Amino acid sequence: MVDWLRWGLVFTIPLLLLALYDFFQRRHTLWRNYPLLAHVRWIMEDLRPYARAYLVEGDLEGRPFNHQQRALVYARAKGQLDSHPFGTELDVYSDEYEWLAHSMAPNAQAPSEWRVDVGSRQCTRPYSASLLNISAMSFGSLSANAIMALNKGAAAGNFYHDTGEGGISRYHRSHGGDLVWEIGSGYFGCRTEDGAFDPDRFAESARGEQVKMVEIKLSQGAKPGHGGVLPGSKVTEEIAAARGVPVGSDCISPPAHSTFSTPIQMLEWAAQLRELSGGKPVGVKLCVGKPHEVFALMKAMHETGITLDYIVVDGAEGGTGAAPVEFSNRVGMPLREGLILMRNALVGSGLKPEVKLVAAGMVHSGAGMAMNFGLGADWCNAGRAFMFALGCVQSMKCHNDMCPTGVATQDATRQRGLVPMEKAERVARFQRHTLHSFREMIVAMGLDNPWQITPAHISERQNSAQSDSLDHIHRFLEPGQLLDSPESTPYAKAWAAARADTFAEAV
Ligand SMILES: Cc1cc2nc3c(=O)[nH]c(=O)nc-3n(C[C@H](O)[C@H](O)[C@H](O)COP(=O)(O)O)c2cc1C
Ligand code: SF4
Known part of the structure; x- marks a missing residue:
């Protein structure tokens, strides 16, 4: 048997068997109706969190922790630069916004550690x-x-x-x-x-x-x-x-x-x-x-x-x-x-x-x-x-x-x-x-x-x-x-x- 035919069979026979299994199994409607093809849905479900996090999510999106919050922890854990350029991305006029009151006289003498x-x-x-x-x-x-x-x-x-x-x-x-x-x-x-x-x-x-x-x-x-x-x-x-x-x-x-x-x-x-x-x-x-x-x-x-x-x-x-x-x-x-x-x-x-x-x-x-x-x-x-x-x-x-x-x-x-x-x-x-x-x-x-x-x-x-x-x-x-x-x-x-x-x- 020529090489390309052998390799072709190696890939197609398992797929064919899977399609037959899908067609006759009784548990999943989608598998019965769309043999083989329906598995794409399950693969996408598994990849969903990653696709969302890496491709779709904005800096302030993502829950429980948004991308910016996670990035801050990663940066501090790795000892990388944790400063933020250009200004806040938060909407300071949205009703989720809260802030701390700074002083006109910062206290640089504050101790370096407390317990x-x-x-x-x-x-x-x-x-x-x-x-x-x-x-x-x-x-x-x-x-x-x-x-x-x-x-x-x-x-x-x-x-x-x-x-x-x-x-x-x-x-x-x-x-x-x-x-x-x-x-x-x-x-x-x-x-x-x-x-x-x-x-x-x-x-x-x-x-x-x-x-x-x-x-x-x-x-x-x-x-x-x-x-x-x-x-x-x-x-x-x-x-x-x-x-x-x-x-x-x-x-x-x-x-x-x-x-x-x-x-x-x-x-x-x-x-x-x-x-x-x-x-x-x-x-x-x-x-x-x-x-x-x-x-x-x-x-x-x-x-x-x-x-x-x-x-x-x-x-x-x-x-x-x-x-x-x-x-x-x-x-x-x-x-x-x-x-x-x-x-x-x-x-x-x-x-x-x-x-x-x-x-x-x-x-x-x-x-x-x-x-x-x-x-x-x-x-x-x-x-x-x-x-x-x-x-x-x-x-x-x-x-x-x-x-x-x-x-x-x-x-x-x-x-x-x-x-x-x-x-x-x-x-x-x-x-x-x-x-x-x-x-x-x-x-x-x-x-x-x-x-x-x-x-x-x-x-x-x-x-x-x-x-x-x-x-x-x-x-x-x-x-x-x-x-x-x-x-x-x-x-x-x-x-x-x-x-x-x-x-x-x-x-
Ligand atoms: C994976 C995991 C396991 C936890 N196990 C316990 C536990 O055994 N006992 C407990 O009191 N809280 C448990 N918690 C709750 C945490 O201690 C903590 O109170 C809660 O997650 C809030 O803190 P965080 O928002 O910083 O995670 C668990 C949380 C996580 C994420
Ligand atoms: S510990 Fe983090 S990376 Fe691991 S499963 Fe939970 S959320 Fe995902």
Whole structure:
């Protein structure tokens, strides 16, 4: 047989077989009606995110993060030029525009770095936190190489790495970066065989030197109140070891914790965790839902005398490895409103000096950090921005193990491209350059430190003709105002409905 005929058959026979299969299969209408040709649709669906990002998307388009936001993180992570030519591309007269107030007398003498002391009087092992840290993301949703790069970056830059609810894996331990151990409703890494909390297993890991703080996960913005399942097929030996679950069986995080069902019980458990950890700070993380529940927590702190050391507020705009779209799109309070509510709850009940407030949700720049500080945050956490530093291209395939950059997959071949040593430098660089830009904002605002930023320093456009500062748009309570005169606040009804002994609304 001549060569060209042989090669022709090599290509056409498989295509012919595929066409025959398409024609007779019963699952896909399009395949039956348009054998072979219909596959183009599936190929285009797969390529859609890349075509959009590389060919169609403008600089200010693309969600969750637009091209300009991603490019900023990439540039800072790589140590490239991060300045912008010619002027802003934002429409400063659109109602999405907001800005910070600079001063006529910038403060060039502002310190070059700040840290936050975390740990109420009830802690014997307080922690000095950086102002920008890695938000909770588990081994399981992220790859082993990603976890190693994040942890090594955290060690190099002296900031913390939150484990996420999937337990502490050997990849978290390989480079010695500070860990915040997050405990979700699955109690991974500290559970009994039937999924209950195991105090002995908790104490064993929590007392380790690398664990600096403990975080109770109540909810996350992308899927508040939902819980989650890691299917048995994904529960590899390593994931099983980190989580303390059997290999190959479904790994379930129920929507609710089994250790508590009232605000008081939650605080008693937090106190137990603090003691078992050897006196380390204990905080909670949540996306705010019902305001009266937040106030119930404040009342419970007053009634028991047990204070949390910090509260992380995650916005509804927050990320996830996988979540039902209804939850991502329609459940939970956005960060801005959640942060203001929590700030008012803490300040209004006189607890803010003891309990630090943390903001998470789309943090990726110095300006974003400054806005959060202005609304009461003591520090910020970032999740997806650190994923960009690792090389994430926002292809949105984190949920199906097909991540092209090795960040959110357990597939060893896909992880190969992510070299932890190389990416750790980018993680540390992104954090350092973002803090540098944040400091430059403090200087421009003429302040001595970031905690001096107030809502009056942030303005927001309401329509093309009007704008106002946030202290005029939102209510910000005075210290103790909820205790002294709740009726003078917009929260009078929710405050009255809050009880320390139940999350239910008192009528
Ligand atoms: C891949 C991925 C996994 C996450 N896993 C957790 C988790 O285990 N626990 C948690 O509290 N939040 C988790 N989150 C939410 C982040 O910690 C963070 O709160 C949220 O993404 C908002 O921050 P960002 O906008 O900077 O990403 C995850 C987010 C992502 C993107
Ligand atoms: S590159 Fe990977 S981590 Fe980033 S969005 Fe795509 S799948 Fe998720």
